Amino acid sequence: xxxxxxxxxxxxxxxxxxxxxxxxxxxxxxxxxxxxxxxxxxxxxxxxxxxxxxxxxxxxxxxxxxxxxxxxxxxxxxxxxxxxxxxxxxxxxxxxxxxxxxxxxxxxxxxxxxxxxxxxxxxxxxxxxxxxxxxxxxxxxxxxxxxxxxxxxxxxxxxxxxxxxxxxxxxxxxxxxxxxxxxxxxxxxxxxxxxxxxxxxxxxxxxxxxxxxxxxxxxxxxxxxxxxxxxxxxxxxxxxxxxxxxxxxxxxxxxxxxxxxxxxxxxxxxxxxxxxxxxxxxxxxxxx
Amino acid sequence: xxxxxxxxxxxxxxxxxxxxxxxxxxxxxxxxxxxxxxxxxxxxxxxxxxxxxxxxxxxxxxxxxxxxxxxxxxxxxxxxxxxxxxxxxxxxxxxxxxxxxxxxxxxxxxxxxxxxxxxxxxxxxxxxxxxxxxxxxxxxxxxxxxxxxxxxxxxxxxxxxxxxxxxxxxxxxxxxxxxxxxxxxxxxxxxxxxxxxxxxxxxxxxxxxxxxxxxxxxxxxxxxxxxxxx
Numbered sequence: 086x087x088x089x090x091x092x093x094x095x096x097x098x099x100x101x102x103x104x105x106x107x108x109x110x111x112x113x114x115x116x117x118x119x120x121x122x123x124x125x126x127x128x129x130x131x132x133x134x135x136x137x138x139x140x141x142x143x144x145x146x147x148x149x150x151x152x153x154x155x156x157x158x159x160x161x162x163x164x165x166x167x168x169x170x171x172x173x174x175x176x177x178x179x180x181x182x183x184x185x186x187x188x189x190x191x192x193x194x195x196x197x198x199x200x201x202x203x204x205x206x207x208x209x210x211x212x213x214x215x216x217x218x219x220x221x222x223x224x225x226x227x228x229x230x231x232x233x234x235x236x237x238x239x240x241x242x243x244x245x246x247x248x249x250x251x252x253x254x255x256x257x258x259x260x261x262x263x264x265x266x267x268x269x270x271x272x273x274x275x276x277x278x279x280x281x282x283x284x285x286x287x288x289x290x291x292x293x294x295x296x297x298x299x300x301x302x303x304x305x306x307x308x309x310x311x312x313x314x315x316x317x318x319x320x321x322x323x324x325x326x327x328x329x330x331x332x333x334x335x336x337x338x339x340x341x342x343x344x345x346x347x348x349x350x351x352x353x354x355x356x357x358x359x360x361x362x363x364x365x366x367x368x369x370x371x372x373x
Numbered sequence: 374x375x376x377x378x379x380x381x382x383x384x385x386x387x388x389x390x391x392x393x394x395x396x397x398x399x400x401x402x403x404x405x406x407x408x409x410x411x412x413x414x415x416x417x418x419x420x421x422x423x424x425x426x427x428x429x430x431x432x433x434x435x436x437x438x439x440x441x442x443x444x445x446x447x448x449x450x451x452x453x454x455x456x457x458x459x460x461x462x463x464x465x466x467x468x469x470x471x472x473x474x475x476x477x478x479x480x481x482x483x484x485x486x487x488x489x490x491x492x493x494x495x496x497x498x499x500x501x502x503x504x505x506x507x508x509x510x511x512x513x514x515x516x517x518x519x520x521x522x523x524x525x526x527x528x529x530x531x532x533x534x535x536x537x538x539x540x541x542x543x544x545x546x547x548x549x550x551x552x553x554x555x556x557x558x559x560x561x562x563x564x565x566x567x568x569x570x571x572x573x574x575x576x577x578x579x580x581x582x583x584x585x586x587x588x589x590x591x592x593x594x595x596x597x598x599x600x601x602x603x
Binding site: 245248249251252255256258259260261262263264265266267268 | 421423442443444447448453455459460461462463464468469471472473475476477518519522
């Protein structure tokens, strides 16, 4: 019983990390329909940002890295969108191959820059310890995920930029003939979505080592979260991320890492058989 | 004010427009007529920049806009109401109007009231999601949304198609009022009687060519009926 309870914060924090990654994907994948395989490498870039900032910020690097990693990963996303992805809109298969290639290049670049072995980021001393079974570092990740969800929700529903973004997602051609610069909205969407991956990367440094392949461990699960939650649906992503995180960590606890992955995939496949559209869907007269 | 010369456009290798030329003078209401599939919507989409012109020019107020992107044309004063009463379905009625206002060059909130004066039926619906409105209400929203940008030329693609008769009347009156207030209008319309009531000038498209053009009095004739009959 105690072991089951102990596993809870682990599952929840994995869910929180998945949520942070999936939040970024709800922008680029859920709303723009771009399957960006390099999203995982933006996570890795965020994590290495925290690693590099240690020289300057010491043990507070993780905190300093949050905005910096958002900017770094965001800019990488922006450059990728401008330089390559925008030429492939409406061609998902080509985009997939293209971004996969970019992903491999970025991983190799990280190996050349930082070496193949994993590196460690020191957590701030005030994040060590915990209340009862809840370690502070995992609580911090959950708070970060909740904060990011609220920020994204507020941005989408309360700001003029968010409104413009939703307009473009709902009807791109109409948005263009209503005077909206859709190209600029795409850039902004990509910047924010990729930046959120950077923040997820910083969060990951709190619970494990940083390596060139860091992103690849999480990217598939994050795509599953977006699909299971319903494309572009914030609520769905939250529920699916927490569920997947818990399922992952308990399955791993009772069996082993490889079998856990099998269990998760089977569960997702079964779920999508019943609800292929995901947990939530956009519904209205105009879309039916 | 709008001058289209030898315009050609199409989809992939299928050409739809073969050298279309026409003008809209300031304050005039020009009606584009023709059967289904002759290229009316393609023409409007090319004028707006949704489709690229493969040949020919579009000039607006003396400026060549043929290569401009749609949002740049909206900034210059072209207001477009596409076919099929399209909205941003998940945004509220107010959200639909606001998102257009915020993208417009003037950004003057007074434009919202002006647009709602033309379509007062929308006032009690401002908080409703646009996707849940009736077709007629969506069409009025689509027109109000175009007005929010304070266009110099309003381009309407079959504004009364598939709309309940009670609202067709209101839409027709709104077009008449806007025209009377001095707004230039380019209107695509299938129904001859509506065109006769509203238009100063007309031209008829057939298979991507302008086959007739002139004033309203010339719309009455056997040949015109033949060109429009299904």
